[in-house]
Amino acid sequence: MQYCKKQIGGVTVLMKVKTKKSIAEIINAYNFLVKGLDQQAKLEKSRAYGGVLRQAKGALVETICSGLIQVAWDELEVKDKKLNFSTKKIKIPIKQGYIDKIKDEQLKEYIKKNIDKYFYGLRVDKHIYIDDKFCFAVECKAYTENAMLKRILVDFTLLKTVFPDSDFVLFQLESQLGGDYSDANIKIKTGSPSTQTLISYFDIDLVIITLLEGERKISQPIHKPEFFKELNEKSIIESFNFFKGILIKHLID
Numbered sequence: 001m002q003y004c005k006k007q008i009g010g011v012t013v014l015m016k017v018k019t020k021k022s023i024a025e026i027i028n029a030y031n032f033l034v035k036g037l038d039q040q041a042k043l044e045k046s047r048a049y050g051g052v053l054r055q056a057k058g059a060l061v062e063t064i065c066s067g068l069i070q071v072a073w074d075e076l077e078v079k080d081k082k083l084n085f086s087t088k089k090i091k092i093p094i095k096q097g098y099i100d101k102i103k104d105e106q107l108k109e110y111i112k113k114n115i116d117k118y119f120y121g122l123r124v125d126k127h128i129y130i131d132d133k134f135c136f137a138v139e140c141k142a143y144t145e146n147a148m149l150k151r152i153l154v155d156f157t158l159l160k161t162v163f164p165d166s167d168f169v170l171f172q173l174e175s176q177l178g179g180d181y182s183d184a185n186i187k188i189k190t191g192s193p194s195t196q197t198l199i200s201y202f203d204i205d206l207v208i209i210t211l212l213e214g215e216r217k218i219s220q221p222i223h224k225p226e227f228f229k230e231l232n233e234k235s236i237i238e239s240f241n242f243f244k245g246i247l248i249k250h251l252i253d
Helices: 017-043 049-076 096-100 105-113 146-162 193-200 233-252
Strands: 003-008 011-016 083-086 090-093 119-122 126-130 133-144 167-175 206-210
Touching (some): 017 049, 017 233, 049 083, 049 126, 049 133, 049 167, 049 233, 096 105, 119 146, 126 233, 133 233, 146 193, 167 233
Parallel strands (some): 133 167
16 A cells, blocks of 8 residues: 655655545545636526535535545544445434423323434534444534534533533535634634534534634635635645544543
8 A cells, every 4th residue: 555745734744645645636526616606606697606505515515524524534544334324314303301291291201202203313524433423513604604513512412411421523615603613723722602602502522624724704705706715725635644543442442
């Protein structure tokens, strides 16, 4: 097996040549799609311009995320286990404590007799399993601001009630959370006061990964040629290494 060395933030990273090629393909796909997105959306007759853009960017982020996780898994060369991206909804059961507090006895008894029907079907963007073990969940966003983050934290909190040992990741192209989430030169980020305050109300150890440098500006969309942002190799390799590490963690557990 051939390996190559890469310098990332002053640290030498050893990776397979095949992995390096896959990462280059991800970057090339991003460049091709985003640079042509404005023209594509203008030519689309059956849907609104903004809708085309949102769908395309959302699909792009999910594709990059899945690609990086798969490349990280392939590099580990695990022979006896299978990686699975499940799209099946997770059943979040009704809380017993809630049932106990219902004052209407008729309603309480009805719920108890039909308890199998009382659940909420939840699905986030990526559910990652190793064999039958749920390992981590990823929410993929073209960008995130704090109103969107509240929903993400609620979904992850619900998932944690079923999978308490899982990990939770926000994987975004751009950040609109404020603070230093979009600063690629800072490894340990302090975030922003508003985002950290929101997170403090949820028992979730949230990992936030931002691919593109610089805070998102509504007036400077990246699909416009004059505002295009490069997807650099450093952020992709750091994301790859993160996913590789989280897969190793769940293989060992």
